[in-house]
Amino acid sequence: MNVLILGATSAIAQAVARQFLLSATTPVKFVLVGRNDDKLALIAEDLIGRSATAAHVQVQDLTQLDAMDACISRAWETLGSIDVALIAHGTLPEQREIEKSWELTEQALRENALSHMALMEALALRMEAIKRGTIAVIGSVAGDRGRQSNYIYGAAKGATAIYAQGLRNRLTKSGVHLLTIKPGFVDTPMTESIAKKGLLWASPEQVAQDIVKAVQKKRNVIYTPGFWWLIMTIVKSVPEFIFKKLSM
Numbered sequence: 001m002n003v004l005i006l007g008a009t010s011a012i013a014q015a016v017a018r019q020f021l022l023s024a025t026t027p028v029k030f031v032l033v034g035r036n037d038d039k040l041a042l043i044a045e046d047l048i049g050r051s052a053t054a055a056h057v058q059v060q061d062l063t064q065l066d067a068m069d070a071c072i073s074r075a076w077e078t079l080g081s082i083d084v085a086l087i088a089h090g091t092l093p094e095q096r097e098i099e100k101s102w103e104l105t106e107q108a109l110r111e112n113a114l115s116h117m118a119l120m121e122a123l124a125l126r127m128e129a130i131k132r133g134t135i136a137v138i139g140s141v142a143g144d145r146g147r148q149s150n151y152i153y154g155a156a157k158g159a160t161a162i163y164a165q166g167l168r169n170r171l172t173k174s175g176v177h178l179l180t181i182k183p184g185f186v187d188t189p190m191t192e193s194i195a196k197k198g199l200l201w202a203s204p205e206q207v208a209q210d211i212v213k214a215v216q217k218k219r220n221v222i223y224t225p226g227f228w229w230l231i232m233t234i235v236k237s238v239p240e241f242i243f244k245k246l247s248m
């Protein structure tokens with residue numbers, strides 16, 4: 001199995017890579033894409049130690065939108081073809097800080113939506129041509145409903161989910177699978193500044209198990225952990241005239 005991971009230094013992505021190795025029935029080769037070559041080299045070494053047949057490192061800032069097509073081409077050439085591509089990079093910007101700056105807002109949208117769209121599109125073109133492959137993209141429950149505390153990040157994640165939904169509709173006839181992943185709170189470096197940890201928080205390993213299972217079962221959209229489906233169904237059902245008055 002040939003696996004491409006975009007944003008491979010992410011804690012969730014690392015756990016997914018390890019989970020792929022644990023559940024694999026065939027040899028697994030990786031291309032790991034990220035912007036930090038030292039971290040990528042350590043992750044590659046770890047995956048080789050855990051039975052990966054190969055783990056190639058590709059250094060790329062994933063906000064360079066016009067380089068995304070070449071990025072996918074290079075990974076495709078390295079692996080021969082790609083069976084599964086996970087798009088995992090992202091940032092969690094400080095809402096109150098970035099809402100005052102169009103430049104920072106634009107950057108957040110590039111980091112959390114536009115780059116994902118460019119990568120999905122480049123992967124879709126190649127997978128459509130060979131009529132197989134899986135694209136898995138990490139969105140967020142934050143993309144399901146806008147809240148004052150994180151509506152720029154939420155707008156990016158919501159846009160990614162809608163884009164993925166439309167692309168899934170296009171890809172279905174070619175047999176290419178697209179999975180949208182909506183995690184809730186996950187204990188990773190992205191959320192280290194958030195003090196509250198409790199029952200709603202999951203580990204990257206828990207989320208990784210759900211992601212790998214969903215890839216294997218060709219699911220379309222998953223909430224992880226699964227209880228977030230119920231929470232978000234309730235959140236989405238609150239009438240707007242009430243929701244707008246809540247401090248969320």
Ligand SMILES: NC(=O)c1ccc[n+]([C@@H]2O[C@H](COP(=O)([O-])OP(=O)(O)OC[C@H]3O[C@@H](n4cnc5c(N)ncnc54)[C@H](OP(=O)(O)O)[C@@H]3O)[C@@H](O)[C@H]2O)c1
Pocket residue numbers: 007008009010011012013033034035036039060061062063088089090091111138139140141182183184185186187188189190191
């Ligand atoms: N943690 C949560 O509670 C949570 C909840 C819902 C969704 N998510 C989503 O899950 C995904 C993974 O996040 P995580 O929780 O695993 O956080 P994380 O460990 O902080 O990972 C985020 C990764 O994105 C990478 N990245 C950011 N900008 C990049 C760029 N321009 N080019 C290349 N790589 C870039 C970072 O690379 P560096 O190592 O170089 O900084 C980092 O490895 C993200 O899409 C996030 O939005 C997370």
